[in-house]
Amino acid sequence: MHYKLGNLISMLALTALAALLWPGQAFSQGNRPPENEATLAEGKVIYFDRCVYCHGELGDGNGPAADFLDPRPRDLTMGMFKIRTTESGQLPRDIDLFNAVSRGLSGTAMPRWELTLSEDQRWKVVYFIKTFTPEFADPDFNPENFVVKASSPIPFSEDSAAKGREIFLKAKCWECHGKQGRGDGQKSDTLQDGWGFKLRVRNLTRGWSLKGGNRPEDIFYRFSTGVDGTPMPSFIKTLSEEERWHLANYISALASDKESEGVVIKAASMEGDLPENADDPAWDSAPVLKVPLTGQVLAQPRWQNISVDMVEARALYNGQDIAVLVVWDDPFKDTVHDESQEIKEFQTTYVKAFGDIPRKPNVFRDSVALQFPVKMRDGARKPHFFRGETSDPVNMWVWKSDLQEQGVNSAEEFNAKGFQKPLALQPGESQQVKGMGTWKDGQWRVVLTRSLKNEDSRNDVQFEPGRLIPIAFNVWDGSNGEHGLIMSLSDWRFIALEASIPGSLYLWTIVVMLMVGLAEWWFVRYSRNKRKEI
Amino acid sequence: MKGKFEINMFWKVVVFYLVFYYGGLEVLFPLISKWAVGSTDMLHMPAAALAMYRALIFTGLFIYISSSADRRKAFMEPLVRFFGDTENKTLATMRMGVLVALPLVVGAGYFSDGIPRLISPAGVRIQHPTMPGSYEGLLSPFRNVSEKQVQDFQSRKAEEGQPIAGPEDARKALVEKHTREGASLYAINCRPCHGMQANGEGPMARGFRLKPANFRDPGLLPTIVESYAFWRVSKGGPGLSSAATPWDSAMPIWELNLTEEERWKVLLGEYFISGVNPREPEKHE
Numbered sequence: 001m002h003y004k005l006g007n008l009i010s011m012l013a014l015t016a017l018a019a020l021l022w023p024g025q026a027f028s029q030g031n032r033p034p035e036n037e038a039t040l041a042e043g044k045v046i047y048f049d050r051c052v053y054c055h056g057e058l059g060d061g062n063g064p065a066a067d068f069l070d071p072r073p074r075d076l077t078m079g080m081f082k083i084r085t086t087e088s089g090q091l092p093r094d095i096d097l098f099n100a101v102s103r104g105l106s107g108t109a110m111p112r113w114e115l116t117l118s119e120d121q122r123w124k125v126v127y128f129i130k131t132f133t134p135e136f137a138d139p140d141f142n143p144e145n146f147v148v149k150a151s152s153p154i155p156f157s158e159d160s161a162a163k164g165r166e167i168f169l170k171a172k173c174w175e176c177h178g179k180q181g182r183g184d185g186q187k188s189d190t191l192q193d194g195w196g197f198k199l200r201v202r203n204l205t206r207g208w209s210l211k212g213g214n215r216p217e218d219i220f221y222r223f224s225t226g227v228d229g230t231p232m233p234s235f236i237k238t239l240s241e242e243e244r245w246h247l248a249n250y251i252s253a254l255a256s257d258k259e260s261e262g263v264v265i266k267a268a269s270m271e272g273d274l275p276e277n278a279d280d281p282a283w284d285s286a287p288v289l290k291v292p293l294t295g296q297v298l299a300q301p302r303w304q305n306i307s308v309d310m311v312e313a314r315a316l317y318n319g320q321d322i323a324v325l326v327v328w329d330d331p332f333k334d335t336v337h338d339e340s341q342e343i344k345e346f347q348t349t350y351v352k353a354f355g356d357i358p359r360k361p362n363v364f365r366d367s368v369a370l371q372f373p374v375k376m377r378d379g380a381r382k383p384h385f386f387r388g389e390t391s392d393p394v395n396m397w398v399w400k401s402d403l404q405e406q407g408v409n410s411a412e413e414f415n416a417k418g419f420q421k422p423l424a425l426q427p428g429e430s431q432q433v434k435g436m437g438t439w440k441d442g443q444w445r446v447v448l449t450r451s452l453k454n455e456d457s458r459n460d461v462q463f464e465p466g467r468l469i470p471i472a473f474n475v476w477d478g479s480n481g482e483h484g485l486i487m488s489l490s491d492w493r494f495i496a497l498e499a500s501i502p503g504s505l506y507l508w509t510i511v512v513m514l515m516v517g518l519a520e521w522w523f524v525r526y527s528r529n530k531r532k533e534i
Numbered sequence: 535m536k537g538k539f540e541i542n543m544f545w546k547v548v549v550f551y552l553v554f555y556y557g558g559l560e561v562l563f564p565l566i567s568k569w570a571v572g573s574t575d576m577l578h579m580p581a582a583a584l585a586m587y588r589a590l591i592f593t594g595l596f597i598y599i600s601s602s603a604d605r606r607k608a609f610m611e612p613l614v615r616f617f618g619d620t621e622n623k624t625l626a627t628m629r630m631g632v633l634v635a636l637p638l639v640v641g642a643g644y645f646s647d648g649i650p651r652l653i654s655p656a657g658v659r660i661q662h663p664t665m666p667g668s669y670e671g672l673l674s675p676f677r678n679v680s681e682k683q684v685q686d687f688q689s690r691k692a693e694e695g696q697p698i699a700g701p702e703d704a705r706k707a708l709v710e711k712h713t714r715e716g717a718s719l720y721a722i723n724c725r726p727c728h729g730m731q732a733n734g735e736g737p738m739a740r741g742f743r744l745k746p747a748n749f750r751d752p753g754l755l756p757t758i759v760e761s762y763a764f765w766r767v768s769k770g771g772p773g774l775s776s777a778a779t780p781w782d783s784a785m786p787i788w789e790l791n792l793t794e795e796e797r798w799k800v801l802l803g804e805y806f807i808s809g810v811n812p813r814e815p816e817k818h819e
Binding site for chain 1: 633637638649650725741742
């Protein structure tokens with residue numbers, strides 16, 4: 001072992017020191033350094049230490065990491081900025097840049113720099129990046145003259161949010177963002193941003209994917225000013241300020257970033273047949289687990305520009321079978337699969353954001369997979385969450401939209417022994433999982449059903465009440481170019497069928513209570529005798 | 535006759551038990567360990583350990599009372615007075631209450647203990663298991679540059695028309711160059727998980743329950759030697775021993791996709807971006 005007591009002590013000392021220093025680090029307002037040659041020079045050093053990998057030495061957004069990112073790092077030389085409090089087409093104010101750098105652009109690679117750069121450092125680097133755009137020095141473009149007014153904010157209330165919903169419909173936000181706000185309003189996938197790259201309409205139900213923040217005051221500015229460099233327009237001329245506050249309240253309520261606590265999908269038991277259909281009201285009785293997904297970045301081909309970053313899972317079971325419902329947002333329904341377009345060879349450790357894979361509809365299928373260990377153990381030990389290992393395989397239930405479109409059973413069963421080996425399709429007689437998926441309003445709902453137990457315990461997971469059974473998810477969005485290991489994935493969660501209370505427990509409880517009663521009776525008798533002696 | 539306000543033996547024992555058991559084990563211990571480990575959650579004692587301490591306190595008290603006849607008597611006296619009484623009306627009602635409540639409380643406790651519950655098999659994870667001997671003592675060829683590397687670099691610079699005079703300056707410039715290259719490798723390969731700020735909060739980190747290592751944590755990077763980090767980068771999560779739950783670790787096996795040189799270089803970048811220096815290897819006497 002390398003770690004000795006000394007390390008623990010120095011660690012404790014450091015922690016204590018950090019705690020002592022903390023108040024001194026609190027960023028006070030009005031700390032803004034002057035904008036002069038010295039601070040610009042300092043800002044330049046920070047830029048070349050922290051920002052250059054993405055935004056590039058010339059500020060043109062072509063740093064070494066840029067090719068792998070969607071959205072690409074901003075070209076800072078064009079004066080086009082998304083997060084502003086100024087009118088459409090105008091430069092951002094210094095405070096806008098400062099806020100964007102401090103809070104980052106959530107859901108993109110742009111980090112939240114307030115975590116590691118001091119307020120002073122952030123101002124200085126903002127001064128420096130302004131030098132990439134000459135217009136910042138031109139008084140005609142002074143952004144302070146174009147500030148969007150927000151004079152009378154309306155505090156959040158259910159009432160205001162309900163009015164906001166009306167305005168969402170009236171202003172036709174849904175033509176792009178979809179009736180439920182899932183970003184599925186556009187029929188075709190042809191939108192481009194101002195820098196010539198494809199982009200999708202934002203899913204407004206994902207609080208963490210709003211670049212400028214999901215508080216009403218953030219959202220108010222996004223659609224008041226428009227998101228420059230994207231098709232997202234400014235509504236300052238078409239909607240009154242009051243209407244815009246109601247709308248902002250509506251969207252902030254829509255844009256939840258609540259995550260599930262816990263890690264267990266609690267399967268609810270039911271009498272009678274399990275629902276085959278995803279819209280069956282029986283599902284309402286089963287508790288939901290939200291499972292966050294990330295890009296498969298563990299092994300080549302690594303993919304970080306995923307479109308599906310969460311699934312919602314629930315399960316129902318009866319005496320024989322178990323059914324799992326998986327729900328996820330996907331603005332385009334892809335039900336074909338062209339194997340000849342699958343990419344096998346990659347030059348780089350990560351798949352490039354644009355150009356490496358076909359990110360368009362009608363090439364690859366949408367699909368979901370549930371993964372379970374084959375061997376059940378009592379301790380913490382499991383196969384690796386990324387497709388298991390040679391010595392410790394996993395069982396996969398894969399639902400494929402193209403199979404469903406062809407009218408055959410849409411679920412297939414596989415085994416995997418690690419990510420380096422291809423999935424092994426189980427033989428015909430072992431294929432026992434049934435699948436059923438429906439797509440509506442930018443959302444897939446897929447049900448996978450199998451018997452709780454079967455004969456094939458060497459290859460298949462077996463469900464036993466009272467056990468925590470590990471489960472993991474893989475999801476593919478075909479029109480995002482995803483296929484093979486280019487996908488979203490989760491690590492292990494659990495699924496559990498709650499065990500019923502055994503009858504013997506009631507019996508033993510009564511026995512225990514009787515015994516206590518007996519002991520009491522004895523003690524009272526004993527005390528009465530003793531009492532006389534005192 | 536005892537004084538009216540003297541607390542008798544029985545209540546002393548009860549108070550002692552409550553203070554030690556609830557105060558000490560259930561509140562104080564989690565608080566202290568939370569502080570000591572720097573965790574954000576209370577660390578509760580495992581149920582088995584708790585039961586053991588409870589039994590220990592219990593037996594201790596039992597021996598203490600029963601080892602002296604006086605103490606035994608002093609302890610039993612209020613109990614006998616209460617349960618053996620046959621005259622006092624209020625005492626009789628209270629006694630009835632206790633006699634009914636006790637079996638109910640014990641029964642309820644027994645029943646709720648017996649309900650089948652899902653116990654998550656969460657164990658303690660060892661963050662830093664011992665590295666394989668073959669990595670012991672390896673030194674970074676890009677930090678500990680040889681004289682030959684420095685001379686080659688100097689002559690290359692001279693050819694490019696940017697000569698560097700002193701060998702010490704040249705050495706610094708060379709390591710600086712490697713660090714910049716390593717930081718770019720880090721930004722491409724490690725940033726999605728470990729984050730551009732090396733705080734373990736990269737854009738891909740959200741979905742992993744075993745979080746990517748936070749290199750700014752004073753208990754992490756500063757406590758390991760560079761060859762240890764080199765082993766971790768080469769073999770990834772699957773290279774860990776089972777005490778470190780390799781099946782939950784997203785850390786990739788980088789030797790599959792990065793050359794040995796790139797793996798050493800990316801570490802220079804990692805340390806630079808984290809703002810920490812590698813721990814000096816221990817001198818073996």
